[in-house]
Amino acid sequence: MKKEVFLKELEYLLLDLPCEEQKEALAYFRDYLGEADDEEEAVRRLGSPEKVAAQIKAGLSDETGGEFTERGYQDGHFREDYQVPDQYAEMAVSGKDSGKEASDGNGCEEKQESGFADGADPEGCCWDSFAREGKSCREEWSKWRREKEQRYESRWEGTCREKENRQEKEAPRWWEYKEPKKERGSFFLFLCLLIFGLLAAKALLEAGFSVLGGILGVVFGILGSVFGLIFAALMGAIAAAGTGIGLIGAGIANLSSPAVGTMLIAGGFFLLAAAVLLLLLAGWGCSTAVPWMIRLVRNAARAVGLWLGRIFDSQRRMRGDSV
Amino acid sequence: MVFNTGAALLDAIVLSVVSAEAEGTYGYHITQEVRELLDVSESTLYPVLRRLQRDNCLSVYDKEYAGRNRRYYRITQQGMAQLNMYRGEWQIYSARITSILFAGRSSE
Numbered sequence: 001m002k003k004e005v006f007l008k009e010l011e012y013l014l015l016d017l018p019c020e021e022q023k024e025a026l027a028y029f030r031d032y033l034g035e036a037d038d039e040e041e042a043v044r045r046l047g048s049p050e051k052v053a054a055q056i057k058a059g060l061s062d063e064t065g066g067e068f069t070e071r072g073y074q075d076g077h078f079r080e081d082y083q084v085p086d087q088y089a090e091m092a093v094s095g096k097d098s099g100k101e102a103s104d105g106n107g108c109e110e111k112q113e114s115g116f117a118d119g120a121d122p123e124g125c126c127w128d129s130f131a132r133e134g135k136s137c138r139e140e141w142s143k144w145r146r147e148k149e150q151r152y153e154s155r156w157e158g159t160c161r162e163k164e165n166r167q168e169k170e171a172p173r174w175w176e177y178k179e180p181k182k183e184r185g186s187f188f189l190f191l192c193l194l195i196f197g198l199l200a201a202k203a204l205l206e207a208g209f210s211v212l213g214g215i216l217g218v219v220f221g222i223l224g225s226v227f228g229l230i231f232a233a234l235m236g237a238i239a240a241a242g243t244g245i246g247l248i249g250a251g252i253a254n255l256s257s258p259a260v261g262t263m264l265i266a267g268g269f270f271l272l273a274a275a276v277l278l279l280l281l282a283g284w285g286c287s288t289a290v291p292w293m294i295r296l297v298r299n300a301a302r303a304v305g306l307w308l309g310r311i312f313d314s315q316r317r318m319r320g321d322s323v
Numbered sequence: 324m325v326f327n328t329g330a331a332l333l334d335a336i337v338l339s340v341v342s343a344e345a346e347g348t349y350g351y352h353i354t355q356e357v358r359e360l361l362d363v364s365e366s367t368l369y370p371v372l373r374r375l376q377r378d379n380c381l382s383v384y385d386k387e388y389a390g391r392n393r394r395y396y397r398i399t400q401q402g403m404a405q406l407n408m409y410r411g412e413w414q415i416y417s418a419r420i421t422s423i424l425f426a427g428r429s430s431e
Contacts, residue, residue, distance in 0.1 A: 059370020
């Protein structure tokens with residue numbers, strides 16, 4: 001049997017399978033036979049198309065019925081009179097080199113060559129199994145199609161090739177392609193959304209400025225308080241130191257009355273200690289708290305600047321888009 | 324061969340043959356390699372290759388060779404894991420059978 005005859009028969013026998021499986025299997029066996037030095041010998045070694053089709057179909061089912069026996073790999077699915085479409089089961093003849101029979105006397109080979117070359121459906125073809133039965137390929141094909149159409153009614157969409165041809169015809173050519181019309185409704189919707197978006201952005205911006213003002217007020221309030229506290233501590237330290245020195249002086253002057261003098265001196269030292277504490281507090285404020293506050297304000301200002309920049313950018317972009 | 328073996332062995336052999344070539348190999352070559360070991364008909368291997376491909380054990384790619392297409396099969400990571408599993412199982416299985424069939428022969 002010739003390669004093309006084998007592939008054509010196999011294609012027919014796999015028509016029940018999904019298109020992808022048909023294509024994969026046919027491509028594999030076309031490649032496979034293309035590798036062989038002697039195509040007809042390779043076809044003979046593969047076995048009949050019915051057997052190959054049965055193996056492919058069995059491989060797609062979940063059953064794994066095959067096993068190695070003393071006669072090699074065996075699987076009940078692969079008997080040549082098995083798994084072919086029911087109405088043609090009797091046509092599968094096992095163990096014969098059907099290629100020779102097909103060419104006997106009825107001039108089929110010439111018809112096969114011409115029929116297959118243009119890729120037409122069995123128009124003019126003459127498959128071996130049909131030839132052996134003395135049946136017309138065209139009639140058998142018509143019969144098969146009628147049965148399919150009756151069985152699947154409207155769900156039958158034809159063979160893979162017919163489906164592909166139809167899809168190709170239905171798909172618009174590039175010169176026929178037209179831009180789909182834009183609906184006016186969607187334009188108005190876009191306009192409404194744009195206006196609403198701008199208004200919402202404005203309101204949000206205003207609200208944002210109010211919030212920003214509040215935040216700045218709080219920050220500057222805290223900053224002012226800290227400066228105030230440092231200033232107060234400094235002033236307090238000076239006052240306490242002055243008062244303490246004064247009290248110590250008064251205490252020394254009143255040492256004639258030891259109890260009064262001692263109390264005044266002690267009070268003076270206590271105030272001096274308080275002055276030192278206040279001075280330390282003012283010093284910590286100046287060295288630590290004030291720089292920290294300055295850093296805080298600077299970072300906050302930078303963050304606010306970035307935020308405002310982003311808002312203005314997005315607004316500018318929106319205006320640009322709308323123009 | 325007088326021993327009957329399940330289809331898992333065929334899967335293991337095909338995976339092993341494919342894994343031998345880093346770039347992968349094509350259907351005709353795989354079939355000839357397998358046929359040197361087992362008496363399988365030439366059409367047996369397509370369903371095996373297709374199933375292994377569907378199970379993501381093999382990936383395929385097409386390459387032009389001598390003016391025509393040649394489909395290459397390459398083992399995937401999942402296929403390699405499956406092959407390693409088969410190798411481990413085969414070692415256990417063959418060791419057990421050997422220990423039974425050849426028990427006591429070394430002492431004779």
